[in-house]
Amino acid sequence: MSDFPLFQTGEEHEELREAVHAVAEDKIAPHAAEVDANSEFPRAAYDALRATDFHAAHIPEDYEGVGADALATCIIIEEVARVCASSSLIPAVNKLGTMPLILGASEDVKRRYLTPTARGEAMFSYGLSEREAGSDTARMRTQAVADGDDWILNGQKSWITNAGVSEYYTVMAVTDPDGKRGSNISAFVVHADDPGFALGEPEKKLGIKGSPTRELFFDDVRIPGDRLVGEPGEGLKIALRTLDHTRVTIGAQAIGIAQGALDNAVAYVKERKQFDTAIADFQGIQFMLADMAMKLETARQMVYVAAAKSERNDSDLSFFGAAAKCYASDAAMEITTDAVQLLGGAGYVSDFPLERMMRDAKITQIYEGTNQIQRLVMARHLLK
Structure with a gap:
């Protein structure tokens, strides 16, 4: 493997995060519970993401896209997933569907299909x-x-x-x-x-x-x-190269879900009282929160490093993409489960978003290659 890479979320990345955060809170979060309850495609989220060019920001400027780098794309997915995992699949799957074209298609095919996707006229x-x-x-x-x-x-x-x-x-x-x-x-x-x-x-x-x-x-x-x-004959090669890049975005989705769960859990334990004191004052609760935050920040660092490698198309991207997706999704499942536990009975009912986040987290361990497959990818890289 190469030396451990340095990445930096520059001022433009943090400004992007603030912008996506605002859109997510204002336009996406209010509909998240209804979208889940009714199994409805999140049209309001799609409209909001298209209006702000966050729906397919990864598409290069040559095809009328924003040309967001891999880290910026992860930040978009992360911030949307923090409030609604279903909505975060709009930018994530637009990247998944178009990445084979970006990696392997002719210029004519790229222009014909990437351009309408960048404009928000089509999804992939x-x-x-x-x-x-x-x-x-x-x-x-x-x-x-x-x-x-x-x-x-x-x-x-x-x-x-x-x-x-x-x-x-x-x-x-x-x-x-x-x-x-x-x-x-x-x-x-x-x-x-x-x-x-x-x-x-x-x-x-x-x-x-x-x-x-x-x-x-x-x-x-x-x-x-x-x-x-x-x-x-190049299809499977292109498909697997695509997954090297897009597994990083599933890691971003996982840390977004986990962040949303942690945020909700922290807010709840500061307000909830038992034995005449806020349960946030109990050492056992504090230890759980610390462990949740530690796992989340570790996962975030792995995802951001993998995103930097995706942007550079590093030779060890397969390992880092698999590792980031695997670790972040496992962490998201653990964090959302602990968040439900911290809310007790309230965590188990749909009045709070924790049970939805726990259910949503599970798929991140399965799609774009199960975490068992990710471990095989990593092992093969180590042993080759």
């Missing part, structure tokens, strides 16, 4: 996982067969975040069934209105209920050849 989703190809992505069965200059796409994708609200989908498919495993997969852009493309029913989930999760179905979907992302 990412289609990699299948029912029998989750952790083992190379085992996917979705296929695209060449037909002249076009491709005919058939198959299915599972657990696709923001499916149904996105206009575009980056989809991986086998294009050479007899080719070498992992080198026989290509990436395509699918449009929501392509004939033969259909969506499954929204999944009923434990958390992030405001972000729809659905299956994608492809029945002889004709994809023009100019929608290929990269060269044929």
Whole structure:
């Protein structure tokens, strides 16, 4: 591994944090409980994020984007997730869906799709996982067969975040069934209105209920050849490189959720009285809070370091991206669980946001690679 990198949140990063914090408090937090209770896409949050260019800030200026660096993008996701994890998936999944294009697409494809996303005219989703190809992505069965200059796409994708609200989908498919495993997969852009493309029913989930999760179905979907992302056979390589960068954003989402839980817990224990004193005065409570804050700040440092490595595209990004995502999501699960405990019965009911934050935290340990897979990624980096 390289020497431990230095990063610095400059004045512009802290000004950005203040701006996103204000938008989150004013426009997103008031709707978070309703979005969760009704499993509704957070339209108010989407409108607020588009109005402030926080919906897809990572897109370069060449394509009418803000050109936010990786750390700035993490700060946006973190601050939104602090009040509503579902809403934080708008900037996070826009980055996930478009990152394959940024990494591997032709200039024409980039300009055609990144520009409307940057303008807030479209959202992007990412289609990699299948029912029998989750952790083992190379085992996917979705296929695209060449037909002249076009491709005919058939198959299915599972657990696709923001499916149904996105206009575009980056989809991986086998294009050479007899080719070498992992080198026989290509990436395509699918449009929501392509004939033969259909969506499954929204999944009923434990958390992030405001972000729809659905299956994608492809029945002889004709994809023009100019929608290929990269060269044929490069799809899985691009997909895995994408995850190296976007796992960092899941770490940012996790620390945002954890920060929101800690903030709520601190406020509650300062007001709640037992035995004629605020429970914040009890040493046992103070020890819990200290441990929660220590885990959170450790996770934040890991995420920010990984973000700096993502920006530089360092050779050890795979390790740091996996480590940041894994540690931050484990910490978020522990912190939100402890926050519920600190509120006691109040933490268990939906009058307070802690039970929602605990439910939302769980998915950060699962998507974009389970934390067991993250540990394999890290171990392989160490052993290679």
